[in-house]
Structure formats: C-alpha cells, structure tokens
Amino acid sequence: MSRLFRRPPLLVHLVLFAIIVLVPALLFSAFLILQFSAQQREIATAQVNDTAQIISNAVDREIYGMITTGRVLASSPSLSGGELAGFHTRTVAALKTTNTDAALVDPKGRVVVSTIDSYPAPIRAMSYTETIDRVLKTRQPTVSGVFFGEMSERFVFHVAVPVFRGNDVSYVLIISKAAETLSDVIADRNLPREWSAIIKDADGKRVFAAVTSEGRMKAQQGISYDNPSIIETLGARRSYDLIEASTVSSLTGWTTTLAVPNSVLVQPVMRSWLLLISAGVVLLTFSILLGVFFGRRIAAPILQLSKQAAAIGEGQPAATIGTDIAEVAEVSRVLAQASRARREAEDQNRFLMREMTHRAKNQYALIAAIARRAAKESADTAQFLATLSEALSSLARSADLLSSRAWESALVEDLVRAQLHAFGAGGKQIETHGPVVRLNPTAAQTIGLALHELATNAVKYGALSTSDGKVEISWSLGGEFVIVWRESGGPPVVEPKHSGFGTLVIQKMTSRGLNGEVEMDYAASGVVWKLIAPCDAVVPQ
Secondary structure, eight states: OHHHHHSOOHHHHHHHHHHHHHHHHHHHHHHHHHHHHHHHHHHHHHHHHHHHHHHHHHHHHHHHHHHHHHHHHHTOHHHHTTOHHHHHHHHHHHTTTTTEEEEEEOTTSEEEEESSSOSSOOOEEOSOOHHHHHHHHHOSOEEOOOEEETTTTEEEEEEEEEEEETTEEEEEEEEEEEGGGGHHHHTTOOOOTTOEEEEEOTTSBEEEEEEEETTEEEEOOSOOSBSOOGGGGGGGGOOSOEEEEEEEOTTTOOEEEEEEETHHHHHHHHHHHHHHHHHHHHHHHHHHHHHHHSGGGTHHHHHHHHHHHHHHHTTOOOOOOOOSOHHHHHHHHHHHHHHHHHHHHHHHHHHHHHHHHHHHHHHHHHHHHHHHHHHHHOSSHHHHHHHHHHHHHHHHHHHHHHHTTTTSOEEHHHHHHHHHGGGTTTSSSEEEEOOOOEEOHHHHHHHHHHHHHHHHHHHHTSGGGSTTOEEEEEEEESSEEEEEEEEESSSOOOOOSSOOHHHIIIIIIHHHHTTOEEEEEEETTEEEEEEEEEGGGTSOO
16 A cells, blocks of 8 residues: 555546646636636627617718708709709609608798608698708708608708808708617617617617617617617517617718617526536546546557657657547647648748748849839939939838738729829819729839829829829720820920930830730820730739
8 A cells, every 4th residue: 555655557647637628728717717708708798889889870871861862852953953853753763762851941830842742742830840941050961850740740850061052051842751760770789689779869868779689789679768668679578787889870860879788698607607518527427437438548549649649749740549538639620730830830831931932033133124124214323323313112001002912903993193292282283083993013013103203293294293284094904904194284384405214104115014005195175195015924823
C-alpha cells in the first residue's frame, strides 16, 4: 500500500488527472457562460439600438418619398397656369397606387382641390392647420404629427409642401397617408420573437405599434393613442424587464422605440447551464471509467499524438490516428486539421508574396516609365518634381481604389470620382454618366492618369477655369470600351503649339497602354477627348 501510494499505477494517475483537468474546465465553462450572458445582453442592446435606427430610417425614407412626390406635384405646370382641373387629374393618376391622398389648400386654409373628391371639390376648411401655418411661415416642407382624419375616418399624418408663384406661397400641397400603412415599411424586418416597436410623433401620440410574430413585424392594435408605452405592445406577454432603445428622427421629430424582454435572453443561458452540468457529469463519469478500464490503452495513442504534434512542428503532414478513444481521436482530428491549415496558410502566403512581387514590379515599371517621360518633357528639376508628384498622386488614388477590391477591378464611376474629387466631382460643373463597367488594374491606372491630366488642363486653361464651364464624362461598353471627356462653357480653345508631359499621358501613353485609339479635338467650344479600346484590354479577365 505504501508503494502504491508513492508510485500509483497509470489508471490512478489517469483518474486523478481527469478529475484535476475536468474541474477547472467546468469552472472555466461556468465563467464563460457568465460572460456569455453578459455578452448576450450587450449584443441584444446593440441590436436593439441598431434596429431602432433602421426602422426609423425606413420610415424617414417613406416620408421623404412623400415630400419628393409633393415637390414634384407642386412644380406642376398646371398649377403655375392656374389649371386646377388638370392638376386634379394628374394628381389622382400619380397617387393612384400609393395609398396616399392629396389636397391643395389656399393660404386661408380652404381646400380647393382634393383627390378624395371629384373636381371641383366643395370648398371646406382644413381641420388640421398647424402644418399649413408652419409652411406659410417657414416656406419649407413640414411633416405633421398623427391626428384623426375626418374624411378618411382613421389616424393619418401628412406632409405639407409650399407651392410657389413667383416669390409668394400661393398654395400648400398636403400629401396624407394613413398611419397604419407604415406596417408595409417595416413588415419585412427579420427579428426574433417577442420584439416590439412603437413610433410616437413629436407630441407623444402613437403613430404605429408592432410586435414580431413568425419573424415579421405585425401591427399591434388596441395601443393607447396618447403617450403609449412600449410595454403595451407585448400584450399577454407583457414584461417590465425590458432591453429597449429609442432614436429620434431629425426629419420628422418622431421617436422610434424598440424593446425585447430580458426573459428572451435568459432562456438560452439557462439551457447553457443545464448543458454544462449534464456534460460535466457525463465527462467526469466517462473519464473515471476510462481510467479504470482502459488505462493501459491510453499510453499508445498519447504517444502517437506526441508524434503527430512533432510532425506538425516540423511542417510535415499529420494523419489522423485510428483510436477508439473519443477525446484522443478529437485531439488527433484537430491536430490533423491544424496541420492542413498550416500548410494551406504557408501555400497561401507564398502565393501572396509572389502576387505582391509581381504587382510591385508592375508598379515600379510604370513609375519608372512615368519618371523617364516626365524627365524628358520637363524643362527643369522643379517642373520634373511637380509633374512626377502629380502623376504619383494620381497613381496612389487609383491604387487605393484597387486595393479596396483586392486589386481585382475598379468601377469606372468610382475611378472618375477618386481622380476628380479635388476638382469638384459630384458638383454642378462635372457630370458623369454611363453603365456599370469594371476596369482591370492596368486600365484603371492608365485611365486614371489621363483623367487627372485632363482635369488639370481644364482647371488651368479650359472649362473648369471659369464658374460657367462644364465637363461631361461618359462611357459605354459594347464591342469596344469608349470613354469621352467633353468640355463646354469655358474660354475659347486654342490648340497648343507644344506637346508637354500631359499631352503625352493623355494621348500616347493611354493609347499604347490599352492598345487602343485616342481622339483629341481642340474645338473652339471646348476640348473633346475620346478613348476607344478593345474590351479585353480593359475588362478584367
């Protein structure tokens, strides 16, 4: 007995080892469950905040669409010409499928045209005039709160848009919509069960309330109209322990509140505790039995595991060990998977290094060519440095754009914006239009350089040198890729007598680099540059 105590057999070591290992593992698992519970609440809180913002934005988009519709209708030629009958016909047709109604109200609050009535509508006063007064005062579109519509006999809200005649507001156009129709806006939000949402206007009145059912937000009826509570939306599942978040729309002033009962989070945590306890009992029992009955059979697979680990350390393939011990087999499987993952990672790293070396060589060659051309065309060192710096900056912008897409391709529209951002791209002077076309890295860098040089020349001598000048950039992709730079409204164009570095980039380097053809027209009305290149030289293969 004394000798057994001093030097226990393998099965005793295994049993004690199993207990020593499992107890800390179970304690650590319990700690992880506690962390999981806290993280679940943090994740739920973040998700509630994000979803509240998403729902608020969806409602804002719907209302902004109503404002846009109102602005379009308010600019109708029928209104400016005083043809109210024609305006009525056009408005009814425009709003036929939108679940909205429109009314044209004069500054005294009288309805002169209404899509609810036939034309001419009976003259009547608007029952809700707060937004009309605000529009007349601010001369800006206004969104109302929710109120009970006497004509529609349901809760509605509307947007009010001023109708100008000269500098005066001659009418106010009202676009009305039932509050309950907002259910179509947020119905497709895929949310877990028992989530509830409520939207209140700036006065605290209910606009819309919903609760999730089968993964969809469904309108909830019977909610208080004045200052409703998010708890009401849960109905029979009412809970006062909620995770909730609110966001206020800058467009409407409405408050969107989203909530989920904390009990929804407690259930998976309880299941985790039960699973931990069950797994702990099973593993402890299994480990003891394993030590008692299969102690002598463990040494061999453990030794094989050590050999397998040594093979992984040396970078050699490590095959899975054949054993009937689940834990050893699982460790062996993970080790084999780690071996495969390591070899794959090493192969991937070697591939990436080759790819980076290839792209770096291409970049160096292009920069060297630009430097040689710039040195040849520059009169002095200062001009050479300025020309080279501009070209490298253009290449850097193209490289940034390509790196965001793993150096696979770049959209023409993104390339134009990146190169012409400093020249006012997106403003009134530079217009772009064309289909979605992806360029390969070579084409993106070459065309980017040409666009930068064209914009630089336009700022110095062409259309962008005056506030009235415009530049139109268009492109198309058919049998060939075509991109056109067209200037107008600038100073009269005079063809330069000397061809500098910019002309070399715009014409020769671009045409040769893409195996295409460049047409340069110095028309008096404005420079026109056109590139025609074969698709296989431009589009990624």
